Amino acid sequence: MTKQSEEERVEQTQPLITHLLELRDRLLRSIIFVAVVFCCLIYFSNDIYGFVAAPLLAVLPKGSTMIATSVVTPFFTPLKLTGVVAVFLSVPYLLYQAWAFVAPALYKKEKRLIYPLLISSTILFYLGVAFAYYVLFPMVFAFLTKTTPHGVAIATDISSYLDFVLTIFLAFGVCFEVPVAIILLVWAGITTPADLRKKRPYIIVAAFFIGMLLTPPDAISQTLLAIPMWLLFEIGVVCATFYQPKEDKEEKEDVDADKTSETSPVVKPTEEGTAEGSSTHPTDKQ
Numbered sequence: 001m002t003k004q005s006e007e008e009r010v011e012q013t014q015p016l017i018t019h020l021l022e023l024r025d026r027l028l029r030s031i032i033f034v035a036v037v038f039c040c041l042i043y044f045s046n047d048i049y050g051f052v053a054a055p056l057l058a059v060l061p062k063g064s065t066m067i068a069t070s071v072v073t074p075f076f077t078p079l080k081l082t083g084v085v086a087v088f089l090s091v092p093y094l095l096y097q098a099w100a101f102v103a104p105a106l107y108k109k110e111k112r113l114i115y116p117l118l119i120s121s122t123i124l125f126y127l128g129v130a131f132a133y134y135v136l137f138p139m140v141f142a143f144l145t146k147t148t149p150h151g152v153a154i155a156t157d158i159s160s161y162l163d164f165v166l167t168i169f170l171a172f173g174v175c176f177e178v179p180v181a182i183i184l185l186v187w188a189g190i191t192t193p194a195d196l197r198k199k200r201p202y203i204i205v206a207a208f209f210i211g212m213l214l215t216p217p218d219a220i221s222q223t224l225l226a227i228p229m230w231l232l233f234e235i236g237v238v239c240a241t242f243y244q245p246k247e248d249k250e251e252k253e254d255v256d257a258d259k260t261s262e263t264s265p266v267v268k269p270t271e272e273g274t275a276e277g278s279s280t281h282p283t284d285k286q
Contacts, residue, residue: 026097033093038086045078055137059145067155077159121180128176129169140221171214175229182236187243196237203233
């Protein structure tokens with residue numbers, strides 16, 4: 001008995017070990033890929049930072065420049081940004097590795113759902129970052145520089161600016177994932193498109209509240225985040241109707257069928273039918 005139990009334990013632990021080894025290999029591949037991309041971009045680290053700082057530099061008053069408050073800041077800040085950009089550009093490969101690790105354990109219908117969601121979530125994240133850079137930054141920085149009190153010189157620290165920009169990029173990238181989140185909630189049966197439509201006023205208020213928390217304290221940036229979130233919510237509700245579980249539809253059809261059966265009249269047998277039925281069996285009378 002002890003030998004059999006030990007063999008069973010070994011057989012049970014073997015799949016876990018193989019999964020852990022596969023996870024280790026895919027993590028190593030991901031790290032190596034990000035490191036290779038980082039090494040390719042490290043030569044252009046100063047140019048990358050100049051590109052990210054361009055929206056602010058374009059609206060600064062004449063003679064104003066960005067500053068570095070530490071000796072090592074001019075060296076490490078562009079490297080930090082380059083590392084973030086390397087991860088940012090490696091997102092498709094990282095998602096592919098995650099997909100390859102999880103896919104064998106999924107059913108066919110789950111694969112059909114997750115595969116397009118991975119692609120759409122990546123595109124939406126990139127669109128959120130692009131929207132923040134090309135639409136939000138020029139308007140917000142122009143507003144903030146024009147409202148500077150008289151006699152105050154604008155001298156933004158490059159490290160503080162990078163932290164601010166990365167926070168906005170992450171906020172807009174995540175907020176643009178609203179359609180994907182709605183589709184997953186509907187597919188999991190947590191909610192339905194009809195319920196989401198009923199809660200539309202609360203969603204709009206929540207979008208403006210999130211915009212207030214994640215953006216600078218001005219109405220322009222708050223509105224520029226809230227309106228896209230609302231529009232993406234509407235797009236997500238429309239797309240979620242195609243991913244609604246079939247069980248809900250079948251339940252609705254059953255309910256409708258029950259209602260029609262209750263309202264339909266019951267057909268009773270006629271006297272002629274009973275008479276004919278009795279005459280067909282003359283032996284019973286005998």
